[in-house]
Amino acid sequence: MLRHGGQRLGVGRGRRAGLPRHEAGPRRDEWRAARHRNRWGATGLGSRGRVRCPGGADLRHDPAPGLLELLLPCASARSGQPGTVGRRADVRPGEGVPLDTRRELVLGRRRAGARARRREALGRRPDRACRADRVARGAPGTPWGTGGTRVAARRRLRGRPVSTRTGPNREPGGPRTGSLAELRAELEAIGLRPTKTLGQNFLFDPNLARAIVADAGVRPGDRVLEVGPGCGFLTGPLCDLGVELLVVEIDPRLAELARRRVGESERVRWIVSDVLGGKRRLAPPVEEALWKEGDWHLVANLPYGVSGPLIAILAARANPPTSMSVLVQDEVAGRLVAEPGSRAFGALSVRIQLRYRARAGREVPAHLFWPKPRVASRIAHLELRTDLARVSPGVLDAFDRLVEACFQRRRKTLRSTLGTWLGDRDRGLQLLEEARIDPSLRPEVLGAEDFLALARGLVGDAPGPR
Structure with a gap:
């Protein structure tokens, strides 16, 4: 520490400098005024100037009166004028200040001209946006190069070469991923704005x-259905893997853009249509194109509006997908894996868990989508149960109708619900007694196996061997 005028001074400000309480405020104001003068070159001390004194103490921002008068004669800069300091002044010990040559007097951080040129090059504005951001977004009046990221824009501003690769870790000629800036520019070029009606929240993180493709477990040669490809960010990795791909997109402009970004391939079929043809059925073009036998998989970033109905419809098909790896709302993923008795457990949970083993995958933050959704997203993985073939189609149909009727009155007892639905209270009690289910329970606490037992009793089909 340095003592000036009998007072103990530190390197901080106000009370941190060890000043008396009545002097902390005035001395802080003096330091602020000195820093303002130093920044604009009035005294030659920069806002981050540091003075090394013989005793080893550090003084910052003019900590003691009379020190500036001692330092000004010894300060020299590139201009050679007394009292001005360059970016790094070569200062030697001057009159009245015997400084060690190993402890330089470093004054200032940049000249005002260099600072101004830097701000002009970056295009600083009150909203903290810079010219590099405007270049990356492709704003009017700014040069547009091969790269669309902020880093590429800065390199162009500085005259440095910019990489022309089509995307992160991609080889030229492969499926193109690009950046969000390029994606937005291409969408604006075709006059397309994402709409909530179609659930257009594009995943742009390669x-x-x-x-997602790796977690899905698909292999080269597998048959895969993708619904809602968007701009092809998920389609590209699937094509690289070498799968037989069926892509369904409702927007023809978006389908053309995705096809152009991914590239033409004999292993990819494109269907421009809505995937749903009604509340409980697929659209005719999609139904005709789907595989009638053999294994196939669903890997998709599903539009939020159709995710639940589509998964239920595909699971109820005669040849359902062997596995599903879908990116859906966190709420929908929670319903798929919910346990009986929980608030998220419902009709969708029962229908899916009868046919599939469900597990929740990784959570996807909202900032990886554009436009950014207001809800959380998660990947759900469904694996087809191997014992599903022992259930007859008639039992499955009765199972779906029974589940729908029960969960329309989920807070009522099973005695009341089945009696109302069948129109015969005694018949309902008989079914519950045969399935060994308590009539006073509510539908929301029954598992998929309990509903299957009720459906078997309703149809008169005895359960097969386990």
Whole structure:
């Protein structure tokens, strides 16, 4: 510490400097005024100037009166004028200040001209946006190069070469991923704005897209259905893997853009149509194109509005998908894996858990989508149960009708619900007694196996061997 005028001074400000309480405020104001003068070159001390004194103490921002008068004669800069300091002044010990040559007197951080040129190059504005951001967004009046990221824009501003690769870790000629800036520019070029009606929240992170494909467990040659490809960020990794791909997109402009970004391939079929043809059925073009036998998989970033109905319809098909790896709302993923008795447990949970083993995958933050959704997203993985073939189609049909009727009155007892639905209270009690289910229970606490036992009794089909 340095003592000036009998007072103990530190390197901080106000009370942190060890000043008396009645002097902390005035001395802080003096330091602020000195810092303002130093920043604009009135005294030659920069806002981050540091003075090394013989005793080893550090003084910042003019900590003691009379020190500036001692330092000004010894300060020299590139201009050679007394009292002005360059970016790094070569200062030697001057009159009245015997400084060690190993402890330089470093004054200032940048000249005002260099600071101004830097701000002009970056285009600083009150909203903290810079010219590099405007270049990356492709704003009017700014040069547009091969790269669309902020880093590429900065490199162009500085005259440095910009990489022309089509995307992160991609080889030229492969499926193109690009950046969000390029994606937005291409969408604006075709006059397309994402709409909530169609659930258009595009996934633009290539690393996450490759992770989804890896987690799905599909292999080269597998048959895969993708619904809602968007701009092709998930379609590209699937094509790289070498799968036989069926892509369904409702927007023809978006389908053309995705096809152009991914590239033409004999292993990819495109269907421009809505995937649903009604509340409980697929659209005719999709139904005709789907595989009638053999294994196939669903890997998709599903539009939020159709995710639940589509998963239920595909699971109820005669040849359902062997596995489903879908990116859906966190709420829908919670319903798929919910346990009986929980608030999220419902008709969708029962229908899916009868046919599939469900588990929740990785959570996807909202900032990886554009436009950013207001809800959380999660990947759900469904694996087809191997014992499903022992259930007859008639029992499955009765099972779906029974589940729908029960969960329309989920807070009523099973005695009341089945009696009302069948129109015969005694018949309902008989079914519950045969399935060994308590009539006073509510539908929301029954599992998929309990509903299957009720459906078997309703149809008169005895359960097969386990």
